[in-house]
Amino acid sequence: MPPIRRALATLLILGMGAARALDTNDLAAAEKELEALVADWEAAWQKAPSDENAIELGRALQALGVIERQAGKAEEALPHLQTAVERLATDSPAGRSDALEALAMAEQDLGKGTDAEKHLRQVIELRPEGAERLQGTDNLALNLLAQGNYPEAGELLRQALDATPADDVESRARRLGNLGRYLHVLGSHARAADTFREALALKFENPELRLSLSSQLALSNLRLGKTEEARKGMEEAASEARTFYHDTPFRAVPFINNLGALDLSAGNASEARASFAEALALLEKSFDPQHPSLITPLNNLGAAQQAEGDYKGAEQSLRRAAALQEKHLPRIHLQTAETARNLARNALLSGAPNAAAEINRATNIGISVIESAAPEIDRATELGIAVLDELIGHGSEQERLNFLQRHDLVSLPCATGDPQRIAHVLLATKARLFDAMLSGGKTDAVPDWQTVQKSLAPGSALVDATRFTALDGTDTYGAVILLPQGPPKWVLLGTEEDLQRWLAAFRERLAWRASALAGKSNPPPALKLRGILRSLHQKFWEPIARELPAETQHIAFSPDGALHFLPLPALMDEGMQPLCSRFLQVATVTSGRDLLNPAATTKLSSSPWELLGVSEFPKSKEPPGDDPLLELLASLADMPGTADEMSRLEKLAPRGSEFLRNEKASEQALASLPKAPAVLHLGCHAFFLADDLSPATDLDFDEHADLLHAGGLLLHGAALRKADSPLFSPDDDLLFPSEVAKLPLQGTRLVTLSSCESGAGTAVSGEGLLGLRRGFALAGAREVVVALWPVSDRSTPEFMERFYQLALASDRPAQALWQCQREFLAKAKNDDEFEAAVLRYAPFVLSQNTPLATGAEIAAAQSTSTPATKPAFPWKRLALVLPLLLFVVARLFKRRTA
Template structure:
């Protein structure tokens, strides 16, 4: 019956009958492998209904049960299905690892037809990574095998190959392949027909972009729009939900908005854009509620938003700022640790064991990747797989919460008056994406747009600027050239001067997030370096409305836990290396946590803070006392000011894993990652993370970087000072001494104090931006960065 409903494209009924069989088999205590196989079918239908989190949950549970039995065929199917779910929710690297694992298992069992299906998916991931040669090779190979076997999957392979051609601009080849191999084949199922027609619409739009204004192309596109909408409407009616085929709906929305913008149909563009954003947000809410990566899904949906914003930029620019404020105001991702900690109950004990295995696998990956920077991809891949499996095993026992609230409708947001921006402030909001790139300057006088270079050029300017400031021995001429060139990413001087701007409030996106704005050269004299921070206080934020809100959102304070201290310092933890040297154990070291040296200057940072706030309640954790438990204790989490001076971890090979070094005593790991760190919320008004690269992390297109600094803000902190690159220990301590003296003198004006510390360093012998420009302030609300206490 499941197969019958599948062929009828009725996944609502398909999921109902397969869930019924799963209940019956469970009651009959059927073979767990049979139950696992049933879950694969159920997961497929759930993904077609937009219930990705439920699908992943079934597959994870099945893998936990099936893995000990070593049934390679079953495990390959499970890995493949979970990989497909990860791919559809925007996690291509995790998907690639699971697809590769499925391929290897199928090859060992000699099932080359199943192996070809995994190759097909790996080819699609290669195309999305713009490795077109690999994509075509894998898709051609799969197509030939399916043709030889007479499998209907040759239709799927033909569609993927046509996508390869279209991505490279081979529009004629793509269209001809679809017409020969897909649209005329009676075996084509509704899902493949939808894929093919959406691709045909994209091809029609691409022809229009190349200047084809023939009436035939316009009528063809109109016919495709009607056909695709009819297919989606019919599917939604069968499933009784408008979330059916969400990934295909996104692809169609992107091309439909393109077509409607070409025809300058503003009302249709707005209606399509609003409906699509509601779809995106509903899926994201379900993923967040189950501790899946909702940000990954949102990043995958970015091309649709880009197309919508591009159309509005041409047709209705006044709607763009309300749109961006509403869309990027999605609720933060949930923390992936929800067990209660009550070990007395069996299921809690098992949850904690699985969580410990997950964290241990993550730490093993940290140490291995750091100890072997040149290790082959195969070795790194194996450690990443172990971490994937450990994480999914933990999440398999996780109970989902109700879905998060949805953002307010865009029309309501558009009608709401924008926040009042005080005189002297200027807000820069960036939108630097594929196909559309601009900045918005908002002041007390109004709003204006300023053009920006294309995304690829903006990224190149940022990277060239970073290359000159991340090390101290770059020549003055090269530094000036790069830091002057990046001036293109700021509004014209005349605009800032006209409004009497003294403070810049910057809403970045991922393309410009790494830019050290403080160091941008604004001098007109080629022999004089004048950094941006010499004229302005600089603050980053996520949302203009939230930043200027009269009442800040709840910062995470647990009212049942009163603040014990005004300031808590966490500094220079006893590392594994220092503990080993103290005990005269000189064995060879291997990983990141094993090789960390002490931070004597961090102790000076602690003393300077204590001196600046001698009349306040200050608690210091150093050496063996600077444990993970200390940083997670209520005393640290509720302190008005939390200063963390320790080693930060970031590795470009594993950008999703960031963390701190903590004291490696009493058999403790000596590492606190993002997952563990935010098991509880933080309510500090200011968190200063004086460690290396604490504003680096995984890049989510359009949404910025998920870093330690971002994690504290998401976890409830009011404002955070983090770093954009590795910083020197001694000069950092000197800067922090000036910063805390200025912070006390300015009555807690964090932006002004940071500016004073940076300008003081600029006048010192260590004046190169390497020593001071890595520090950046991000704030949730102006009350936090202007008044610490």
């Protein structure tokens, strides 16, 4: 029973007038009756200040305060409830807890979140286990959610829901709604929508709760892009709310706000502004101008005015929202960060209305505009990073990925074109979730760019790329270039549309070349590979190359978005030479912070390797049906070239290395390694089922959870999988990235995936690539080699042999891979040979989380007869003694049979 009803029920002398007023929702009449009752008990207490009279007065004050709060008069309710708590000091724990809870609700309405939190914690302490305590837990969780303490709020909401009996349907629906709100705030809109649907499916009678849940579901659908479904739900909820809350119209504000959000997302800025203005007017009629409930409509109104081009009006609305946030909210808060971003964007747009066009022409905004907008941008960035730090170590991977997708921290700094500002935000934001997962949830202090610069050896550079949204809404790319000396440089690259178009043409030409090499005669695409690679170079590398000194030979490249799929070694420069002929190496890192990690202490030749090779894949006899994965497994071809590859590498691997072939190359064997090998080499199939390689910006990773296991590794028995097989199994020989991440590879220096499409994955802007290379890095590998597109197993043995020769000779795998690609691509004498070489040798890329190791070109003999790490087997000496050996064996056999 809510505190108001319980308080009134205990007031045996309560007049029937107040009771009838409450039943008819006539709050004004109830308030008048209760004021008279308070006056009577106040007089009685003044005359005889006994504990009994104090308690009766306290209950009357509590009832009055609750009614005043329900009527929107939290300022009047607060002193009444404070006095109620004082008078009820000698009441039972239940009575005291009710008064404290009512006080906390009023404090929360007035933006006194910290005071409310203190009193709600006291409520929980006073109440025994059971429904009453769960109600206090609900209120504390929602208080913490409002204050921005998201981790504890989520934990409490789940605890309360788990403890709610299934037959208490209204409480369960309410708590599902609370959990849905939490998920929605953090950007997990698909799970929020499912939670609201689950709540609405319960059979409860409360029409107000059902209305709230329906509106929240509609808002989640809007965030998921289900516009028509969202519009229907929001319009119905707003219409019903205007009727339901006729006597207290301010309670309809959340529903009107949702309608405005719908119009704003659809580009109807004027309609959105009208809805937000209506919501604001309703609140201003009922509340003080400093009331915290005004924050949301003010921020929304400012966003709508900005979209209309009314920058002055937007500035006023947003400033009012920011002032109220400063008064009522903690500094680190999602809502505060959102308003700060809106203010910063407004400062840019108001100072340079044509800023978007200037950016698209690859020019910077004027210095005066940057200077005027800089404080707002820096504040917004600082607040956003603080929220990121708060959340990055908590929640499931899906929840954290959803949060990262919904909160863009890089676009505003990129809009200024200020290299130092952009360098700072990239170091503070890129791959933070990856690093937090790698460190078990810990988040280290973010280094400045000067610290990263000190790690760069002469002749090296860091190219830190980012995908961002320009002021005109265009998704584009840029890069910060950091050299061993001097300030960072910022260059603009091509757009997302450019990149996707040329990558599609590249993949189409590669597919045609592969079919041609297989003997199929299909008409070729119009564009040849050299032209495509030249265009990619012009848009996505040439602006970088112009800023690199001639002595730069070693590059650490941190890609973002679809730049992960850029065929770097094969890009054609202005002289129509592949990029791998220009530099000694280009190694991939997830962020510039990787360059500050300790160097790998394990040498490639210092301890045994583990090599798994699968050349034969037994198949299931069951039909695959419509399952894409089963269809893929049924079509797996054997890989005879893997046997050759393993034989070649056996001559190079250190003593004690283990070679597991075919049925011995199992998931169990890989998961039960007694010791992390220096090198793990996997010659097998890999797969990636998702078609879209564009970066995930609006994806919900709960709605699209399949993206976290869209690819994987296929060992010997993987194709025996059946339709009813569980998704994850420790012995099915199919390893998804999450299973790879659990492998015992702490201390492994290098993992090489000699597998088709092992480098594919879902690109998450600012966070890297979700796929196998991420999984192996999380497992502990310092360097990982993957392939970005399918490659024939017959072409890899010689390439892998040469790669390991160069790596063993230098102990620099990244440079060895780049040099190996240069050697193989240089052998091409014409276009046909070049396209075949790109297909076979350019897909391999090495990513590392170690400092960039530099050195001169690697000198290593190409002969396999004298391995670098162990003596060759003495075949010539054996040939000399073989006749003698045969003679001795024959004599022994003759004696035994005599």
